[in-house]
Amino acid sequence: MTRDQKVQRWAEKEARRKLHTMIIDDEKGGYVAFGKYQLRPTTHRVEVTVSNDHAVTVFSNKRTAISWCVADNYKQYRLAKIIKTLDHKKQCLLEDIQYNKQVAHKGKDHEFRELVLTKLESKVGHYSLVDRELEKCLNLAKYIQLKGFQNETARTSGR
Numbered sequence: 360m361t362r363d364q365k366v367q368r369w370a371e372k373e374a375r376r377k378l379h380t381m382i383i384d385d386e387k388g389g390y391v392a393f394g395k396y397q398l399r400p401t402t403h404r405v406e407v408t409v410s411n412d413h414a415v416t417v418f419s420n421k422r423t424a425i426s427w428c429v430a431d432n433y434k435q436y437r438l439a440k441i442i443k444t445l446d447h448k449k450q451c452l453l454e455d456i457q458y459n460k461q462v463a464h465k466g467k468d469h470e471f472r473e474l475v476l477t478k479l480e481s482k483v484g485h486y487s488l489v490d491r492e493l494e495k496c497l498n499l500a501k502y503i504q505l506k507g508f509q510n511e512t513a514r515t516s517g518r
Contacts, residue, residue: 382425382428385397388400390421390425392425392428392429392432393428393432394410395409395410395411395432396408396409396410396428396431396432397409397410398421398424398425398428400421403419404417404418404419405417405418405419405420405421405423405424406418407424407427407428409431416443418443418446419446419449419450422497423442423446423493423497425500426442426496426497426500426501427439427442427443427446427500429500429501429503429504429507430442430496430500430503433503433504433507435500435503438496438499438500438503441496442493442496442497442500445489445492445493445496446493448489449486449489449490449493452482452485452486452489453486455482456479456482456483456486459475459478459479459482460476460479462475463475463476463479
C-alpha cells in the first residue's frame with residue numbers, strides 16, 4: 360500500500376467518523392448536513408428532507424435552510440421553529456407584494472394605482488420587520504454552529 364493510499368484510507372475513515380459534524384456537497388447539486396439533512400436547491404427555493412422522515416420543508420434560500428438544520432441538529436427546536444415560521448412569512452409577504460405591484464402597474468386608473476401602492480406600504484414595512492427578525496435568528500444559528508465547532512476542536516485537541 361502506497362503512502363497516498365494510506366492517506367486516502369485515513370481521510371475516508373475520519374470523514375465517516377465526523378460525518379455528523381460536517382456539511383458536505385453531495386455532488387448532485389445539493390448538500391448533506393450533519394449526516395441527516397438532505398438539502399436540494401430548486402429554481403427559487405431549497406428543499407430540506409430529514410432522514411427517517413418523509414416530510415419536506417421548503418426554505419427561501421440556502422442560508423436559511425442551513426440555519427434551520429443547525430438549530431434542529433443542536434436541539435434548539437424553538438429557534439428552528441421560529442426560523443421556519445419567519446421564512447414562510449417572508450416568502451408569503453414577498454409574493455403578495457410582488458403580485459400587488461403587478462396589479463398596480465397594470466391598472467389604468469391613476470387613483471387605483473396610488474391606492475394599491477399606498478396599501479402596500481404597510482406590507483413592505485411588515486416584510487422589513489420579518490426580514491430583520493429572521494436575520495437575527497440566522498445569526499444566532501451561525502453563532503451556535505461556530506460554538507459547536509469550537510467545542511469539537513477543544514474536545515478533540517486533547518486539552
